Amino acid sequence: MASVHARKNRAGEVTSYQVKWRDGGSRTGANQSETFDDETSAEVFKDAVNEAGQHWPPGWVKGRGYIAAETAADDAYRFRAYARRVIDNRTGIEERYRGACHKELESWVYPTFGECDVRSTEHFCGETVKAWVRQLEQTRVRRGRMPDGSPKMKPMSPKTIRNIHGLLSSILNEAVRSEPPLRARNPCELTRLPRIDDAGEDDEDIEFLTPQEVHGLRSCFTLRQDQLMVDVKYGTGLRYSELTALAPMCLIEPGSNKPRLRVRRAWKRDAQGAYYLGTPKTKKSRRTIRISSSVLTALEELQQAEQLADDGLYFTGQEPGQRLHYSTFHDRWNRAVRRAKARGLLPAHKNPTPHDLRHSHVSALISAGHPLTYVQRRLGHESIKTTSDLYGHLLPEADDDAMVTIEATLSGVRPQLRSVDRLTG
Structure with missing residues (x-):
């Protein structure tokens, strides 16, 4: 049941x-709240929430109140019902993505617009959408855990806000294209969204580790499999879902002087949340990469230790062939991080996650002068823009070489140029 709480300075x-x-009155329902200047208004609103079945009252927009004279829309055109039909009827998408859309709507869109009329130019206009985006910008969400196990709370990222806004926009576009049209235009097109590069330094989730810090962290794992996993992840930059899907059959010409690794599968989840081995979702993610001798040695040790068949997983849970759950490895990772800090092997201000080994892999490549196009292909990014947005700021680390070259040309000295080999996939 809804309740009223006095807020004090x-x-x-x-x-x-x-x-x-x-929301909905269940224990798992998202926490909702609305603020009032006086207790009487709060009590009236509380009763309205209770009457609406622990949902936002029909026609009410958070922070603004009733924005239309009518308090109810035809049930078929309430945004909650309309959006569910749109998502349920979409074709060409995975069931897992369909479920994720419903979850995003429940968490971030329905609390504001769920009971609004999708046809209303008062409920859905530039002003109401901008006010909603502003609320998202002020929302703090859980972004993983600290090494001590406490939740890491950070402002919602610009990328997440853009994704949620895009979901709302896609549903309103359906209303515009409906036959006959339910709306003349989509108000989301009027919204100025936060830029992905607007996030300040404090909002940065990426933690870059030096090779020395990676080596020190590796030494703090007690299981040999975990140490070798750090070697392979840092040495390849693979995503966790790709790394834990590796098997001996993924190795190409391990006995040659140019061993390679074929990335053709990854762990995925179906509509019920069950994991299965499938293909990476994009064409660029399905790739073949060169590996160093240290990575090859780590994989060969894993294969010999477990006497793996060609399709046997290198990294497993307690049972052979069992998927290594991220939460299981993440717990061991956090313990290693705490040990590394206690031993002075990792700075106290750094709180890396396993995914930061992928970022640190990139940092090592870019710092050595390897171009973003090579990094893009190695990581399996679909677009060079993704690579540039994430790692473009690391390029100044290679500025020393560039400055030497420029200074040499300005001084009339012919600069020494590095030979560039043709890149092969």
């Missing part, structure tokens, strides 16, 4: 009243 004075409840 540091002096103990009541400044406002907040109505709190869980």
Whole structure:
């Protein structure tokens, strides 16, 4: 049931009243709240929430109140019902993605627009959408865990806001294209969204580790499989879902002086959340990469230790062939991070995740002067823009060589140029 809570300032004075409840009234429902200046209004709104079955009252927009005279829309055109039909009827998408869309709508869109009329130019206009985006910008969400196990809370990232806004926009586009049209235009087109590169330094989730820090962290793992996993992940830059899907059959010409690794499968989840081995989702993710002798040695040790068949997984849980759950490895990773900090092998301010080995792999390549196009192909990014957005800021680390070249040309000295080999896939 909804309840009213007085909010006080540091002096103990009541400044406002907040109505709190869980969406739908279930324990797992998303936490919802609305704030009022006076207790009477809060009590009236609380009753309205209870009457609506622990949902936002029909016609109410968070932070603005009832924005239309009518308090109810035809059920078929309430945004909650309309959006569910749109997502359920979409073709050409994986069931896992369909479920993710429903989850995003429940968490971030329905609390504001769920009971609104999809046809209304008052419910859905430039002003209401901008106010909603502003709320998302002020929202703090859980982004993993700290090494001590406490939740890591950070502002919602610009990329996440863009994705959620894009989902709302795609549904309103369906209303515009409906026959007959339910709307004349899509108000989401009027929204100025936060730029992905607007996130400040404090919002940066990436933690780059030096080779020395990686080596020190590796030494703090107690299981040999985990140590070798660090070697392979840092040495290849593979995603966790790709890394834990590797098997001996993925190796190409291991006995040659140019061993390679074929990345053709990854762990995926079906509509029910069950894991299965499938192909990476994009064409560029299905790739073949060169590996160093240290990576090859690590893989061969894993194969020999477990007497793996060609299709046997290198990295497993307690049972042979069992998928190594990320949470299982992440717990061991956090323990290793704490040990590394206690031994002075990792700075106290760094709180890396396993995925940061992929970022650190890139940092090592770019710092040595390897171009972004090579990094893109090695990581399996679909677009060079993704690579540039994530790692373009690392390029100044290669500025020393560039400055030497420029200074030499300005001084009339012919600069020494490095030979460039033709890249092969």
